[in-house]
Amino acid sequence: MTDHILKKVDRDEALTPDKIRYLLELSDEKELQALYDCAYRVKAKYVGKVAYFRGIIECSNICIKDCYYCGIRKSNRNVKRFQMDEEEMVREAIWAFENEYGSVVIQSGERQDAAYIELIERVLRQIKAATDGKLGVTLSLGEQTEETYRRGREAGAHRYLLRIETTNPELYKKLHPADHDFEARKNCLALLKKTGYQVGTGVLMGLPGQTTDDLVNDILFMKDLDIDMVGMGPYIPHRDTPMGQAIPPYTDEQKQAALTLGLKMIAVTRIVLKDVNIAAATALQALEHSGREMGLKCGANVIMPNVTETEFRPNYVLYDNKPCLDENSSMCRGCLTRRIQSIGETIGFNQWGDSKHYEKRTT
Numbered sequence: 001m002t003d004h005i006l007k008k009v010d011r012d013e014a015l016t017p018d019k020i021r022y023l024l025e026l027s028d029e030k031e032l033q034a035l036y037d038c039a040y041r042v043k044a045k046y047v048g049k050v051a052y053f054r055g056i057i058e059c060s061n062i063c064i065k066d067c068y069y070c071g072i073r074k075s076n077r078n079v080k081r082f083q084m085d086e087e088e089m090v091r092e093a094i095w096a097f098e099n100e101y102g103s104v105v106i107q108s109g110e111r112q113d114a115a116y117i118e119l120i121e122r123v124l125r126q127i128k129a130a131t132d133g134k135l136g137v138t139l140s141l142g143e144q145t146e147e148t149y150r151r152g153r154e155a156g157a158h159r160y161l162l163r164i165e166t167t168n169p170e171l172y173k174k175l176h177p178a179d180h181d182f183e184a185r186k187n188c189l190a191l192l193k194k195t196g197y198q199v200g201t202g203v204l205m206g207l208p209g210q211t212t213d214d215l216v217n218d219i220l221f222m223k224d225l226d227i228d229m230v231g232m233g234p235y236i237p238h239r240d241t242p243m244g245q246a247i248p249p250y251t252d253e254q255k256q257a258a259l260t261l262g263l264k265m266i267a268v269t270r271i272v273l274k275d276v277n278i279a280a281a282t283a284l285q286a287l288e289h290s291g292r293e294m295g296l297k298c299g300a301n302v303i304m305p306n307v308t309e310t311e312f313r314p315n316y317v318l319y320d321n322k323p324c325l326d327e328n329s330s331m332c333r334g335c336l337t338r339r340i341q342s343i344g345e346t347i348g349f350n351q352w353g354d355s356k357h358y359e360k361r362t363t
């Protein structure tokens with residue numbers, strides 16, 4: 001059966017939800033490898049064997065939201081809150097530019113106040129001026145108004161990443177307090193498209209209570225929404241969160257299962273969505289040292305090395321065992337470059353690496 005489905009993929013035939021579910025439930029080592037190899041062929045055909053770097057700047061852990069899974073949720077009193085100033089953010093972006101990263105992602109907890117929106121706008125304009133418009137910028141600042149999205153776009157950001165987290169509204173309710181609204185988050189994705197961004201979304205995988213059908217629906221949701229980029233990753237418990245406290249830390253076996261699920265989701269998403277950009281999430285590396293390179297071998301084509309200054313990293317911990325907390329940006333660059341080249345891929349230095357899907361849907 002697996003062979004039969006993968007041959008369909010090689011012939012560019014669409015898969016039914018039943019076949020997508022079948023692939024997500026594979027557990028035999030040989031069949032899994034056949035799935036990963038097939039996804040890699042699809043990647044090579046539609047987006048090439050090039051890994052693009054997005055230097056991630058985690059500029060603030062201040063957040064007005066209280067997602068039950070996240071280590072920097074507003075109710076976690078064990079976090080020392082920080083906000084980088086303008087100069088620090090621009091300095092990190094310039095470091096990324098000078099080190100030939102084609103683009104950066106500016107990510108933070110959610111804040112919707114005027115002072116924060118203005119700060120981001122100023123930073124965007126300064127980055128664009130300092131790099132002669134050459135450094136691409138993705139924003140990942142959570143739910144905002146249409147006006148805020150437009151201002152970010154006009155100030156120079158061209159991509160936005162907002163995970164829907166899960167497309168099952170009932171599960172969404174269990175992961176968030178009552179004032180977090182699934183429909184509002186979904187609507188933000190529509191607003192981002194309307195304002196002209198390349199739009200990225202994704203989900204958490206391996207959530208308590210999540211079923212394979214949920215994951216099938218997640219993939220179909222991303223396809224139906226015609227999104228350009230996928231940023232999804234395994235859920236990993238954080239000890240100071242309500243969800244993390246309800247379950248003991250992962251055993252080695254659970255880590256392995258979470259990693260396999262993460263890799264299967266990347267592979268099947270590549271097979272179904274074909275020409276989008278897919279990031280190999282940092283959370284994969286928290287489960288296995290070479291997790292992100294494994295992600296590339298299963299169909300991902302984007303890696304987000306951390307370019308945040310080391311002093312801030314221990315305060316931006318979303319889940320337990322987040323990697324690279326004590327490394328600096330140069331160490332991240334060097335070690336990742338070697339590891340990616342060792343799997344036979346090239347790195348798209350100095351390129352934005354825009355989603356081929358976006359190029360197609362806009363020309």
Ligand code: SAM
Binds near residue numbers: 163319
């Ligand atoms: N605040 C913005 C938002 O929520 O869209 C951006 C920053 S938020 C920290 C980025 C992503 O971190 C979220 O979309 C969520 O999926 C992920 N995240 C949070 N807690 C996590 C956990 N325990 N395990 C894995 N990923 C997690």
Ligand code: SF4
Binds near residue numbers: 065072074108
């Ligand atoms: Fe805040 Fe984002 Fe964490 Fe939710 S996932 S608590 S919005 S930083």
